[in-house]
Amino acid sequence: MTNAILPPxxxxxxxGGQLGRMLALAAxxxxxxxxxLDSTPxxxxxxxxxxxxxxxxxxxxxxxxxxxxxxxxxxxxxxxxLQTLNEAGKIAALPQGTELLRLTKNRLRxxxxxxxxxxxxxxxxxxxxxxxxxAAVEKVGTPAILKTVEGGYDGHGQWDIPDVQTAEKLLTDAxxxxxxxxxxxxxxxxxxxxxxxxxxxxxxxxxxxxxxxNIHDNHILKxxxxxxxxxxxxxxxxxxxxxxxxxxxNLRGVLGIEMFVQGDQVxxxxxxxxxxxxxxxxxxxTNLSQFEGHIRSICGLPIPEIELREQTLMLNLLGxxxxxxxxxxxxxxxxxxxxxxxxxxxxxxxxxxITALGAKNIQALQAWGTEHGES
Numbered sequence: 001m002t003n004a005i006l007p008p009x010x011x012x013x014x015x016g017g018q019l020g021r022m023l024a025l026a027a028x029x030x031x032x033x034x035x036x037l038d039s040t041p042x043x044x045x046x047x048x049x050x051x052x053x054x055x056x057x058x059x060x061x062x063x064x065x066x067x068x069x070x071x072x073x074x075x076x077x078x079x080x081x082l083q084t085l086n087e088a089g090k091i092a093a094l095p096q097g098t099e100l101l102r103l104t105k106n107r108l109r110x111x112x113x114x115x116x117x118x119x120x121x122x123x124x125x126x127x128x129x130x131x132x133x134x135a136a137v138e139k140v141g142t143p144a145i146l147k148t149v150e151g152g153y154d155g156h157g158q159w160d161i162p163d164v165q166t167a168e169k170l171l172t173d174a175x176x177x178x179x180x181x182x183x184x185x186x187x188x189x190x191x192x193x194x195x196x197x198x199x200x201x202x203x204x205x206x207x208x209x210x211x212x213x214n215i216h217d218n219h220i221l222k223x224x225x226x227x228x229x230x231x232x233x234x235x236x237x238x239x240x241x242x243x244x245x246x247x248x249x250n251l252r253g254v255l256g257i258e259m260f261v262q263g264d265q266v267x268x269x270x271x272x273x274x275x276x277x278x279x280x281x282x283x284x285x286t287n288l289s290q291f292e293g294h295i296r297s298i299c300g301l302p303i304p305e306i307e308l309r310e311q312t313l314m315l316n317l318l319g320x321x322x323x324x325x326x327x328x329x330x331x332x333x334x335x336x337x338x339x340x341x342x343x344x345x346x347x348x349x350x351x352x353x354i355t356a357l358g359a360k361n362i363q364a365l366q367a368w369g370t371e372h373g374e375s
Contacts, residue, residue: 011071012074015045019274073092095298144186146159149182197282207304209279213226220350255271256272312355322345338354
């Protein structure tokens, strides 16, 4: 691997949140230097890195400064200016490129891409203004969900449309953006929400992490269980979907694929061109975490086949749940406890997570989560 980027090279990460933090920890363990670009002083990622450039993500000068000190660039979230990132890629290696970001930044482009590959997605339609909404509802059917094509997270930027009457009423709603392109998607009556992480290594070998099952609470991921209880046929179908996408886009870095499952039918809900919350279990649960996998992939290193050590549960700590978990650490020898180092605790904010391995420890963590869940 003559083009591999080896330690002690410098990895520049755009974004200083918890994903950047765990990427930095994986990179530092391997001997890389890490520099973070984030506007928050002493950011979660900055706390564990060699250096932090304190600036906004759309600060062209700062992003180019990051490129000047880095050998390779990556990012922890999608909202990066593509033009500036392309300019930075002329200075430092940018293995992920910007095409995947361009696709995944826009839900309409993403769904159109997946449909063009013959991959399963829910029926959808473009809505360019209020005049299109009723026609889109007629085409897609109800129940449906209207979403902004860019931005929005954890349920924000979405409107439920259970019937035509709701769509008609929504046309008079002041919260509906009238000058934005939206996407209307058929709401799937799904049994479960699954996800999978995938990457390709320096030899272009596709590596897929186990299929996992996710439970959400108010649109926020609460728990991830690995492995998901699925048939061999369904699991193979999901791995085939992941491999198809990875090869089609010449993937570098990890990609999260969120799916809805209805019986044995899979529908791809969303792609995340970075480490994903539902992959956090892999730090302890698999032989190679999604974070080390990401670092190895962007640096052109080999990655072994991914193996699950044993049944694993990841529980997100939201808001004041972090304080409860900190206080209970003295009673929990079997927890793998992760505190993201955020300065301020806010309701429903992801503050950390706990991972448990093995059936007995999983049951205990589930019980703890039920008792201490943020109200």
